[in-house]
Amino acid sequence: MCGIVGGIAERHLAAVLIEGLKKLEYRGYDSAGVALLENGQIARAREAGKVALLEASVKISKIDGSIGIAHTRWATHGKPTQDNAHPHMSGDVAVVHNGIIENYQELKAELEQAGYVFLSQTDSEVVAHLVHQALQQQNNLLKAVQAIVPRLHGAYALGIIDANHPDELIAVRQGSPLVLGLGIGENFIGSDQLALLPVTNRFIYLEEGDIVRLTRSDIEIYHQGELVSRAVNELDISVSSSDKGGFKHYMLKEIYEQPDAIQHTLSVGLDHDQLKDDFLSSGNAVLPAIQHVQIIACGTSYHAGMVAKYWCEQLIGLSCQVEIASEFRYRSPVVLNNTLFIYISQSGETADTLAALRDIDKRAAAAQKNIVSLALCNVPTSSLVRETDLHLLTQAGPEIGVASTKAFTTQLAALMLLVLKLGKINGTLDDAQEQELVQALWQTPKIINQCLALDKDIEAMSRQFVEKRHTLFLGRGTQYPIALEGALKLKEISYIHAEGYAAGELKHGPLALVDNDMPVVVLAANDFMLDKLKSNMQEVQARGGELFVFADEHSGIANSDRQHVVYIPTANAWIAPIVYSVPVQLLSYHVAVLRGTDVDQPRNLAKSVTVE
Numbered sequence: 153m154c155g156i157v158g159g160i161a162e163r164h165l166a167a168v169l170i171e172g173l174k175k176l177e178y179r180g181y182d183s184a185g186v187a188l189l190e191n192g193q194i195a196r197a198r199e200a201g202k203v204a205l206l207e208a209s210v211k212i213s214k215i216d217g218s219i220g221i222a223h224t225r226w227a228t229h230g231k232p233t234q235d236n237a238h239p240h241m242s243g244d245v246a247v248v249h250n251g252i253i254e255n256y257q258e259l260k261a262e263l264e265q266a267g268y269v270f271l272s273q274t275d276s277e278v279v280a281h282l283v284h285q286a287l288q289q290q291n292n293l294l295k296a297v298q299a300i301v302p303r304l305h306g307a308y309a310l311g312i313i314d315a316n317h318p319d320e321l322i323a324v325r326q327g328s329p330l331v332l333g334l335g336i337g338e339n340f341i342g343s344d345q346l347a348l349l350p351v352t353n354r355f356i357y358l359e360e361g362d363i364v365r366l367t368r369s370d371i372e373i374y375h376q377g378e379l380v381s382r383a384v385n386e387l388d389i390s391v392s393s394s395d396k397g398g399f400k401h402y403m404l405k406e407i408y409e410q411p412d413a414i415q416h417t418l419s420v421g422l423d424h425d426q427l428k429d430d431f432l433s434s435g436n437a438v439l440p441a442i443q444h445v446q447i448i449a450c451g452t453s454y455h456a457g458m459v460a461k462y463w464c465e466q467l468i469g470l471s472c473q474v475e476i477a478s479e480f481r482y483r484s485p486v487v488l489n490n491t492l493f494i495y496i497s498q499s500g501e502t503a504d505t506l507a508a509l510r511d512i513d514k515r516a517a518a519a520q521k522n523i524v525s526l527a528l529c530n531v532p533t534s535s536l537v538r539e540t541d542l543h544l545l546t547q548a549g550p551e552i553g554v555a556s557t558k559a560f561t562t563q564l565a566a567l568m569l570l571v572l573k574l575g576k577i578n579g580t581l582d583d584a585q586e587q588e589l590v591q592a593l594w595q596t597p598k599i600i601n602q603c604l605a606l607d608k609d610i611e612a613m614s615r616q617f618v619e620k621r622h623t624l625f626l627g628r629g630t631q632y633p634i635a636l637e638g639a640l641k642l643k644e645i646s647y648i649h650a651e652g653y654a655a656g657e658l659k660h661g662p663l664a665l666v667d668n669d670m671p672v673v674v675l676a677a678n679d680f681m682l683d684k685l686k687s688n689m690q691e692v693q694a695r696g697g698e699l700f701v702f703a704d705e706h707s708g709i710a711n712s713d714r715q716h717v718v719y720i721p722t723a724n725a726w727i728a729p730i731v732y733s734v735p736v737q738l739l740s741y742h743v744a745v746l747r748g749t750d751v752d753q754p755r756n757l758a759k760s761v762t763v764e
């Protein structure tokens with residue numbers, strides 16, 4: 153999604169802002185631009201395509217300045233062209249915008265009436281003209297912005313400069329993430345603190361509705377017109393944790409980081425052979441009343457929720473529903489009393505997930521239902537964490553690759569911890585079960601390391617997918633969501649059409665697609681569904697289909713002419729979905745590399761989906 157970086161300093165900022173944009177590339181974008189103010193004039197460069205192109209054009213045109221705003225745009229209104237790239241200008245005003253201005257058409261009509269000429273198809277350009285218009289009434293940039301913000305409907309973040317106000321930068325957070333970075337004699341804005349890590353480790357996380365005036369030496373934050381103060385957070389996260397560390401792609405690095413990331417996530421909740429007494433103790437007062445679980449998430453996080461549904465119902469007998477946020481939020485869901493709502497989001501900024509949370513909180517209050525909200529998130533400072541009752545944080549570290557890997561497997565590890573906690577609290581998990589699961593969890597990093605050692609075999613297997621146009625992924629039980637996740641990974645980064653299916657559904661449709669040319673990937677863990685799955689594999693073979701199987705080493709599934717097997721070390725059946733996630737990630741990764749796609753930033757996709 154769109155990314156914003158801006159700053160006001162004594163020094164020249166072009167290089168800093170471009171570097172910041174590079175750190176935001178992972179979010180997904182299709183054009184980029186920068187505006188810099190020097191000697192009372194704003195110079196601007198914009199390019200369709202990558203930040204590298206913008207960097208080259210800034211070098212050639214030698215534009216620079218000590219106040220600037222920069223942007224990566226992920227097209228929503230209008231194609232990814234140079235004219236539609238930000239910053240947008242109106243006279244001496246330049247604006248970068250993240251989010252959507254929902255009433256832009258009405259505002260545009262009004263501005264055109266007033267004589268403004270629009271040079272782009274974006275919703276964002278209205279902001280530049282509105283600020284310009286307001287400045288005609290009062291020559292005060294902060295006041296002009298404060299005057300127009302109530303007119304903008306939607307969720308957005310803004311960075312605004314004006315050539316006639318050379319000592320200030322104005323920023324707005326209204327529904328889209330924006331942080332302030334505090335330097336010495338210089339201050340910055342960014343949609344993600346990662347963009348600002350090269351210049352500071354001191355951040356202020358703005359609240360919705362904050363309007364900020366940044367000068368070189370000061371920051372004034374206004375909320376509903378009043379000057380307010382916000383806490384300064386010092387981060388010890390290093391710049392290098394967001395580097396590729398010798399790997400060809402972030403995605404591969406992040407796949408290899410999984411044993412450590414899972415170990416760290418487990419350490420939050422586990423002692424030697426049991427759940428820590430103080431794990432999620434903030435929930436001790438409210439969780440005993442819980443009778444239902446409702447999980448809400450998008451994309452890969454939704455698949456993590458689907459696995460948790462099996463765990464919740466089969467292990468501890470607690471009813472559990474899972475739904476994608478974009479549907480849930482619009483279908484007027486009935487809120488059951490005593491429900492735990494689990495919102496899963498690695499970023500904690502996904503627009504649909506946040507909207508579902510806000511909607512449910514309102515509905516529950518109106519219907520006087522007892523509910524508890526819990527964020528399962530990788531970003532402690534995110535909106536989701538700030539707006540929920542309870543928080544369970546994955547310890548994945550920054551994930552840069554758009555296709556989620558370590559964020560997913562750490563979500564699974566954390567969800568198992570949560571299921572253990574709920575089972576203990578409601579008395580449906582006995583000590584022996586707890587011990588068995590805890591021991592199995594501790595084994596996971598080791599088994600994943602063994603899976604990573606299979607990388608060469610999986611790479612060899614991946615060659616057989618390069619020329620294919622479609623792929624089926626099959627699994628049963630807890631491997632069904634992993635089949636969905638495998639298919640999602642493959643389509644996201646290799647652009648091969650892939651579908652995940654519960655293998656029992658084969659004969660209700662997808663079997664019609666099976667032929668010589670349709671590879672079928674099967675996840676065959678050693679669980680109680682294995683025999684059923686073997687029958688489904690027979691159905692594929694009987695139709696001339698070719699099977700690519702990740703099979704438990706003791707599954708009895710043999711290699712043959714049309715059945716290619718990579719053997720996976722045996723894992724406890726409950727933990728197996730975490731383990732089998734890794735080979736499907738590696739398979740998709742290698743297919744994508746062989747097809748020459750942009751693995752870390754696949755076309756049309758964004759890491760953090762901050763608009764609907």
Ligand code: G6P
Nearest residue numbers: 450451452453497498499502556
């Ligand atoms: C985007 C990302 C996915 C992610 C999904 C949900 O589509 O590309 O990797 O799973 O958003 O994101 P969240 O931050 O809410 O987990």
